[in-house]
Amino acid sequence: MFTKTSWIKLPRNVVVGHDVLGEVRDVVADTHLRGRPLVVTSPTPHEVAAADIVAQYEAGGTDPAIVEVDTASFDAVERVIDAAEASDAAYLIGVGGGKAIDIAKMASDRCDLGFVSVPTAASHDGIVSGRGSVPEGDTRHSVAADPPVAVVADTGVLADAPWELTTAGCADIISNYTAVKDWRLANRLKNVEYSEYAAALAEMTAELLVESADSVRPGLEEAAWMVVKALVSSGVAMSIAGSSRPASGAEHLVSHQLDRIAPGKALHGHQVGVAAIVTEYLHSGERGDWRAVRDALDAIDAPTTAAGLGIDDELLLEALTTAHEIRDRYTILGNGLSEAAAREAVAKTGVI
């Protein structure tokens, strides 16, 4: 008897374009969301975009509540839940990078309130995904959370953001190659549930971005457009999969471990990019595709070495050899990469 069920949750409105920040209130009005919003943001995105959104609501006679978060943590999620209850918020608007958006997404899921995603940086593929990702102690939780009801991505705001945020988003997409390889491996070796549609979408998204690398240049709004479309597409792949598997494999384990042992040194996307060079080497060997991954990162100005990340060589080696402990997710790292193998891989790929 066939007993499988698949429940794919996707946003209702995804609005991408020039000056769409000014349309947040109208985009929300086109959904079922009504009442007083709680704007969840972080310091820079507050100035860059959240203040404008608050002004839109005030001009329309609504006084939105606002809360700032400064770390991606469960404490921050609790603080936002308290703020939502105290302000009697009807829905949440996450304005910022991955941190603010994840926190808003997870808090709104817990409060059973709708959530709107307003990215101020094309730096990560959690913009539309139905996942929230937060560290806790020695582990990393990637939890299911309802995806945003609406997404408003202003390409002018994204193009004005520091260039390295955009290159981090590109690297997060390029890491789909190795993530999908890990997913297929886990499916073959551990019978992990696998979706060919989600895998194909994640890979195709990376492919299209790499093919367009020449047009991904600083300050170009068209580049912001291309990158944010790829981030949306990658987030949809995660929603189809019902997990972050299409976009998160061993390279993400290494990045999450770096967040623990070398916090705040480099952006999420840059860390997964450098780690992907190494995990691609582990998948396909010296003559394999690791050069293509490195060259793709290089072509969009993303770092390709530990030094480029500003991370000490020994710390990267520690992350590589301990990354398998971060969560129960089978990857090419198996039950752990030995120090000798890690040293060999970083030397062969020039990552160290």
Ligand SMILES: NC(=O)C1=CN([C@@H]2O[C@H](COP(=O)(O)OP(=O)(O)OC[C@H]3O[C@@H](n4cnc5c(N)ncnc54)[C@H](OP(=O)(O)O)[C@@H]3O)[C@@H](O)[C@H]2O)C=CC1
């Ligand atoms: N849920 C999911 O599916 C996914 C989640 N993630 C998560 O997302 C996070 C990484 O996202 P990321 O965006 O790199 O991290 P942050 O949200 O920390 O943003 C990085 C930096 O960019 C700044 N910033 C954001 N927008 C602008 C702007 N327009 N101009 C100037 N500075 C700006 C932030 O400022 P400030 O310090 O003021 O906030 C911050 O310093 C990680 O926690 C990762 O786990 C990543 C991929 C997928």
Ligand SMILES: O=C(CO)COP(=O)(O)O
């Ligand atoms: O960063 C992500 C995908 O790019 C989310 O994946 P995680 O589940 O590893 O947090």
Ligand SMILES: [Zn+2]
């Ligand atoms: Zn990522």
